[in-house]
Amino acid sequence: MITAIVLIDADPARIPEICAEVAEVRGVSEVYxxxxxxxxxxxxxxxxxxxxxxxxxxxxxxxxxxxxxQTYIAFRAxxxxxxxxxxxxxxxx
Numbered sequence: 079m080i081t082a083i084v085l086i087d088a089d090p091a092r093i094p095e096i097c098a099e100v101a102e103v104r105g106v107s108e109v110y111x112x113x114x115x116x117x118x119x120x121x122x123x124x125x126x127x128x129x130x131x132x133x134x135x136x137x138x139x140x141x142x143x144x145x146x147x148q149t150y151i152a153f154r155a156x157x158x159x160x161x162x163x164x165x166x167x168x169x170x171x
Contacts, residue, residue, distance in 0.1 A: 079123055081152040082130055084138060086118035092143035093117055099141045105133035116148075 088096045093111050100120050101109040108121040122133050130149070139147055 079125060080127055080130065081155065082122040082124075082134070083150045083152065084120040084122055084134055085116040085148040085150075086120060086138070086144055087146040088117040089143035089145065090117065096141055096143045100138055100144075103133060103137045105129060106138070 086096070086100070097109045097111055097118055100106055100118065105122050105124045106120050107123045110119045111117065112119050120138065122130065122138075124130055124133060130151075134147060134149055138144060
């Protein structure tokens, strides 16, 4: 599974609508309206690298009011739950 974090600059007047439309795109798992330098952050999960273009360039970027996207592809995922489970199994970090 390939995970990408997509930062979205958006027309402020359309943020709720953009979030709803982006959330409906196949491959998008979460969408957050946020404070800071970007307006929206979306998490994309796909099986193959080529599918990122379908989701981001062909779908998210074409939502009315999306001004710009910036994409980060995740190498590894870490969470406190994963670490706790590993320690419960007797694995050392």
